[in-house]
Amino acid sequence: MKEIKVVSASNCKNCEILYEVVSKIVKARNIDAKVEKVLDIKEVVKYGAMKTPILVVDGVVKHIGTPLPAPQELEKMII
């Protein structure tokens, strides 16, 4: 099972959007994955980021900051 994390320092709108879009893709594509939202500044820093939100798939950073990638691109990042 894949572990997908949306990491941010605070629950801002873009983090919300990223979390929702990723969850939708996982459901629609029937991907065996756990999607989790992590709101902790220490986590953000751990990934070497100064921008949020961060998309992490199985411990690998796939995307940092805004603008968010298009859903098709997100799908590629997750699968």
Next chain:
Amino acid sequence: MFKIYELIADFVVYDLLYLQKNEKISQALHFFIYDTLKIFTLLTVIIFAISLIRSYFPLEKTRKILSKHKAFSLPLSAFLGVLTPFCSCSAVPMFIGFVEAGIPLGAAFSFLVASPMVNEVALGLLLSLFGLKVALVYLIFGVIIAILSGLLIEKINPRNLIEDYIFELKIGESEIKSLTFKERIEFAKSNVIDILKKIGIYIFIAIGIGGFIHGYVPQDIIENIMKHTGIFAVPFAVIVGVPLYSNSAGVLPIIAALIEKGVPIGTALSFMMATTALSFPEFLILKQVMKPKLIVIFASIVSISIIIAGYIFNILFGG
């Protein structure tokens, strides 16, 4: 340059709707059509251009430049703040990133003022409503306020008002993705769409109210109010502006209509500065890294600078 919009507005109001030139309704409607067309075209062009420029200055690059030139970091960070894209959700990681790179605290605060304050929306709205001179003055004062705020904050030595843990965090070196020109265009385009989606409706309604003020509110009423309360207009604009989130800068067309009727222009500039530089959501985010006392000090310093700047604007553009 905007003759074409004038003609379109003329055509709709006088030819399509058969309204008379000196009626209030036709003046209001003409204002509304002309301003909507003009403001949205200009905003699109300006946001696009500034986003494109900003795509060359990602936060990581700015941090690197600042950490190399610590001696001038304060003015440099105010200046780079103008060029670096900013999102208030990222204020905290940005702050930690700066501290971790050894950039002085004052400079981090300068950035925190300049980057959100002098942004594409503010410059776009000011340019389309008041012209180049006002937009430039805004930019220059934005940088000066950012430097001054940074200097003052450094003076009070805020180290013990900042949570200890952020001095222990280590940020990993993240690579700077170099974008192709096509990707930058794409970035600027999506920024335009994002921003217009967010503030378009406010601007649209504000132009509507502005049109009403333009057509229906007599000049002497506003002049009278300003005569009695005018001196307080600037602090009032700041007090109203601070709690509002930056999207609400979209209400500027209302203020533009009021200025036309006699409200001094410094009021508009102060309002814009207050909504963009300071906001309650940002304070809540900053609370993760600094004590409330420091947030209050920071907000007070910036607010007072903006009020003073507002009075200077009124003197500069007085009349």
